[in-house]
Amino acid sequence: MSEKGLVYNINRSSFHDGPGIRTTVFLKGCPLNCIWCHNPESQQYEAQLSYNESKCINCRMCEQSCGNGVHNFVSGKHYVYFDKCKLSGKCIEVCELDALSIIGKSVSVEEVMDEVIKDKKFYDNSGGGITVSGGEPTVQIDFLVKLLEKCKQENIHTAIETCGYAKESNYKKIISLVNLFLFDYKITGKNRHKKYTGVSNELILSNLDFLCNRDANVILRCPIIPGINNCDEHYKAIADLSNKYKSILETHIMFYNNWGISKNKNIGNINYFETKMFSETEKASLVKKLKEFGVKKVSIG
Ligand code: SF4
Ligand code: SF4
Known part of the structure; x- marks a missing residue:
């Protein structure tokens, strides 16, 4: 029987989830609940x-x-x-x-592939492919493996966006099937990480180590949230991490946006986080600062 997954969106012509023109497939379910999450509708494991x-x-x-x-x-x-x-x-x-x-809709790998394959020529011409996102895509590991295998058969470049919080054995299952890991580094310090995301960052750092020591291609993705992690200690930690591993190719900074507010309201979450977004000038000066701290190949993601 074909593997089914719970998918809540398929976004064709995506330009921000990896190189080239991509189709991003969003799987439902996340083990974290970051207070700033701009996809709160992804967190619940059910429709x-x-x-x-x-x-x-x-x-x-x-x-x-x-x-x-x-x-x-x-x-x-x-x-x-x-x-x-x-x-x-x-x-x-x-x-x-x-x-x-x-x-959230239960769909087969074949149904997802029917969508993904439509833009194959754009992937080939632009260096793009598929990005599997979430939530956290590894929470549906069997579906993820089958989907990635199909993409490999079709010679489609594969990326996943991961929060890093999964069993190491799950990364073992997919490491040979994923061309690029878009790996989140959110908050420095295990207690602060737990306070704002619901989990400690120890397993996340251990999984990053696992992937990097096996020469996976990794882009570090760092959300910067006003009042939560916009501090020198965190910038230095990003710099240290980005330089620690050859496997980390680039560092992408994801500045806080308030897209999650209306989505939270739509699903009945009334206790959502809201803060002021960075201005373009503030973003530019933060990127400059991160470069001064030595962050490798930093850009706005
Ligand atoms: S890891 Fe991503 S999807 Fe999950 S709660 Fe955090 S921001 Fe949201
Ligand atoms: S009351 Fe509102 S949500 Fe209900 S059917 Fe009418 S328009 Fe739709």
Whole structure:
């Protein structure tokens, strides 16, 4: 039987998830819960309901179709009780404004490949390929392996975006199938890392060591979040890490953005993190500073 995976998005013509023109396949589920996460809809391991309030006209069709009491209207306001949702999809069928959707769909490797293969000539002409992202793609390791194997058969360049928090045995399974690891380095210090992502960074650093000692191609991806990790201690640690391994080809800085706010609202998360984004001038001066600290081949990711 064909392996199935829970996929929440397939983004063709992606230019930011590795070299060239790429198709990024987003798998659901993540062992971390970084407070700044701009893909909060990726974190849950199961499919889930999404409600976009800005599209809703309060027609109440969803209330009538749902047998589980998810949609409630009080004084003209639509309240959604996400925890009651059984994912029947009945409300989605009757919503003509596309205000409702289910995030996460069970699909086969072949179904994903049907999409990925459409842009093969663009990959070949641009040095692009597939990037498997998340969440954390290794949480669906069997599906990931099968998908990467298919890409190899089709001679498609493969990259994965990984938070680094997985069993070493999972990286062993994919190391020969992945041309490029986009590997996150988020916060320096295991306690601070745990405070802001939910897990310590010890396993992550150990996995980075594992990959680099086996000559995997790695791009270090470093989110910089105002008030969380924009400090000299962290910049120095990024510099040290980027120079420690020959395997680390480049360092990409991912500046905080607030795209996660509306997504959090859509899935019913009300306790989301929000802070001011860096200005373009601040970004430029931070990149300059990182270069002064000696960060290898640094650029804005
Ligand atoms: S590792 Fe990535 S997907 Fe997972 S919570 Fe952190 S930012 Fe979000
Ligand atoms: S059916 Fe759609 S537009 Fe109508 S109330 Fe429900 S979510 Fe809003």
